[in-house]
Amino acid sequence: MPRARGDGWGPYNRVMQLPSLPPLPSLDALISTADKALRSVLAPARAARPSPASGPVPALTEAQRRESGALMRVNHTGEVAAQALYHGQAFVARNENTRAMLLHAAREETDHLAWCETRLSELQSRPSLLNPLWYAGSFAIGALAATFGDRVSLGFVAETERQVEGHLNVHLARLPPEDSSSRAILEQMRTDEISHGAAARSAGGAELPAPVSVLMKHTSRVMTHTAYWI
Ligand SMILES: [Fe+2]
Numbered sequence: 001m002p003r004a005r006g007d008g009w010g011p012y013n014r015v016m017q018l019p020s021l022p023p024l025p026s027l028d029a030l031i032s033t034a035d036k037a038l039r040s041v042l043a044p045a046r047a048a049r050p051s052p053a054s055g056p057v058p059a060l061t062e063a064q065r066r067e068s069g070a071l072m073r074v075n076h077t078g079e080v081a082a083q084a085l086y087h088g089q090a091f092v093a094r095n096e097n098t099r100a101m102l103l104h105a106a107r108e109e110t111d112h113l114a115w116c117e118t119r120l121s122e123l124q125s126r127p128s129l130l131n132p133l134w135y136a137g138s139f140a141i142g143a144l145a146a147t148f149g150d151r152v153s154l155g156f157v158a159e160t161e162r163q164v165e166g167h168l169n170v171h172l173a174r175l176p177p178e179d180s181s182s183r184a185i186l187e188q189m190r191t192d193e194i195s196h197g198a199a200a201r202s203a204g205g206a207e208l209p210a211p212v213s214v215l216m217k218h219t220s221r222v223m224t225h226t227a228y229w230i
């Protein structure tokens with residue numbers, strides 16, 4: 001009996017299927033996304049919650065101040081990138097509930113951005129000069145992840161937050177013990193990131209393939225190592 005055309009190619013075709021492109025964004029969506037980008041990179045962030053660093057500003061030696069300043073610059077850049085990932089994912093999200101959840105999480109992340117910004121100026125440090133670049137790159141990565149569908153997009157949030165939690169643990173160990181203000185901020189950020197990851201998983205986030213997680217880790221390593229210096 002002759003084989004029907006395409007027999008045996010089903011699994012191959014499924015693997016090779018390209019992500020379906022989302023519908024073209026409206027002009028409103030484009031303007032709102034550009035506005036969010038400019039605010040994230042250029043405007044001072046405004047927190048909805050008070051900073052966890054509410055106690056007296058700790059006295060640090062010059063070496064401690066420099067080390068804390070460099071570490072908090074890395075964390076500030078991480079929060080700029082987090083804004084961009086969420087904005088990129090929301091821009092492409094197909095489902096309205098997913099988009100609302102992503103934008104809600106981005107607003108919560110604004111607190112982290114504002115707390116890091118304030119702490120950076122207390123430490124007489126400055127944000128990374130490359131933040132516009134990190135924003136653009138992260139937005140593109142977030143948008144790309146979201147083209148694979150909302151489950152992958154939410155899985156990407158969960159994996160990102162898991163990696164951020166690991167990164168914050170490393171920074172909490174590296175911070176000068178005397179810097180109680182930066183420590184309080186990073187501890188609250190870690191608590192928030194864990195709950196963002198859990199929310200994304202319970203909203204249906206898919207487990208990402210191991211090579212994708214490894215690639216994400218390498219990409220964020222380039223960003224964090226660069227932001228420490230520049
Ligand atoms: Fe954050």
Ligand SMILES: [Fe+2]
Nearest residue numbers: 161192193196
């Ligand atoms: Fe988060």
